Amino acid sequence: MQTVLSNFGVPDRSDSYRLIVFVMVAIIVLGTAHNFFISSQTGAPALHPLSAIGYLSVAISLLVQPLRPLAPQYSLRVMQLVVITIMAQRLLEAGISTWPRVVTSDLVLSLNERYQFNGQLSVKTAASLLFLHVALFTAPNHFNLAMLFFYGAICVALFALYQFGFGVFVLDSNFSIASLGALYFAIAGVGRFFHKNKYLRALFSRRAHGAGFRALTLAAVLVPFGGGVLFVKAQPAPAESLFELQLLLSFFSALLVGVILLMGRQINADARELECAATRDPLTGALSRPGLYSRLPEAGKIGGAVLVDVDHFRVINDRFGYAKGDEILARLGENLQSILSRGELLARWGGEEFLILTPDGREKSLSRLATLIHRAVAAHPPLAIDALRFRVTVSIGYAAVEDDDEGEGDIHRAIGRADAALFAAKRFGRNRTCAAQEAAQIRRATLEELVA
Known part of the structure; x- marks a missing residue:
């Protein structure tokens, strides 16, 4: 589940994401109104109601x-x-002549005439909408398949762009701006939704390499397009040849975009390895202190802190060797990782000390987490050298983030x-848990004894 979740990250509520969606809705509304009130009178290309x-x-x-x-x-899945x-x-009606007609049936055509709808659901629009919806539908369970269909939608969008551009600059023909605009904002919106994915992360990165990838993608689209337009201007060709040229150039652009996405995937993998090396403790796999600090801005609400310390760790190193001490720390790190829930952060805070930050700061939840840690540590067999047996234990202290902080x-x-x-837990015997409230009470009692 963590792998699938990493493809999405947290729900995207950024202004850019909202802007993409609302501009797309505005284009749909304006395109539909244009079909009803203007295109029906002038016959100009328009956004069909099915589109x-x-x-x-x-x-x-x-x-x-x-x-x-x-x-x-469930309702969203049904709609998709x-x-x-x-x-x-x-698409089946367009590709198979004997396929039963529904979308292009006489009934639908008569409805177009009755309600004065102009245009029709084109094959390009149908293909792009099919790919986008399959990508959204399959993303929760099969993200690689979803990315394949999203790339298919990009390929169709590139061909539509080439047809539009050649129509404007070469053929002086008319196209539906609303349909093309809705398609490209749909591509941008779905891409923004998938922006945490390994193929797109580099493209949406705010770092320097992100700007480079966006420039490469733009060049992969515009350079073949500009070259094709200049070629046709210099050497006019019949319509059939133009269609083949558009198909060839859009295929070349799509291939370049695909290569860029694959490069982004590799760079993302390399960046994650470097990030892991810089932000994680190599022995335990937990976050280092700098790694924890870097994660805090995007961690959301932190409700409580839990510190876990291995008891008598110096004795373990002295009697059993530093290799055995490292083995205990690595095993404890694995135990803690397996216990943690989504949204909780684990860091190696000191030599034998671990810190857990959890969004749930309730006393009951923090106490339960401490109990789970004690049980996990107790399940391991004791250390042994000859007749010497030593059971590893931990002491735990926890505190909630207070409301006045x-x-x-x-x-x-x-x-x-x-x-x-x-x-306090160490002072009163080790292998136990102490809450911050208990520690405060102990300190007050100690001070009162000293004063008395």
Whole structure:
């Protein structure tokens, strides 16, 4: 599940994402209005209602699906399946002459005439909407398949762009701006939804290499297009040859874009390896202190801090050797990773000390987490050298982030209280858990005894 979730990240509520979706909806509304009130009178190309329904379905999916990327609502899945069925039917009608007519049937054509709809659901639009909806539908469970269909939609969009560009600059023909605009904003929206994915992460990165990848992608589209237009201007060709040239150039652009996406995947993998080396402790796999600090801005709410310390660790190193001590730390790191839930952060805080930050700061939850850690450590067999047996134990201190804490310092204050609780657990026998409230009570009692 973590692998699938990493393809989406947290739900995208950024202004750019909302802007893409709302501009797309505006294009759909304006394109539909143009079909009803202007195109029906002038005969100009327009956004067909079936195309508008398909693009509106993409817009709804982009608004709703990020809220539950791994388990989209049943109604959303049904809507996507309906659009997939309609678009697949349109492609089958275009490709197989004997296939039963539904989308291009006489009934639909008569409805077009009755309600004065102009244009029709084109094969390009049907293919792009089919690919986009299959990508959205399969993303929760089969993300590589979803990316393949998304790339298919990109290929269709490139061919549509080439046809539009050649029509404007070479053939002086008319095209539906609304249909092309809706298609490209749909591509941008779905790409933004998938922006955490390994193929697209580099393209959407805000670092220098991200700008380079975006420039390469733009060049992969515009350079073949510009070269094709100049070639046709210099050496005019019949319409059949132009279609073949558009197909060839769009295929070349799609191939370049595919290579760029594969390069982005490799760079993303290399960057993640470097990030892992820079932010994680190589022995335990837990975050290092710098790694934890780098994760805090995107971690969301932190409700509590738990410190875990291996008891008598110096004795373990002295009697059993440093290799055995490293083995214990690595095993403890694995135990803690297996216990943690989604949203919890684990860091190696000191030599034999681990820190857990959890969004749930309730006393019951923190106590339960500490109990699970003690049980996991107790399940391991004791260390042994000859007749000497030594059972590894841990002491734990925890504290909740208090309501009056504000700013970034709240986490550090909670860690300080957890550290005081850990000290109390060590002082009163080890192999136990102490809450920050207990530690505070112990300190007050000790002070009262000293004063008395």
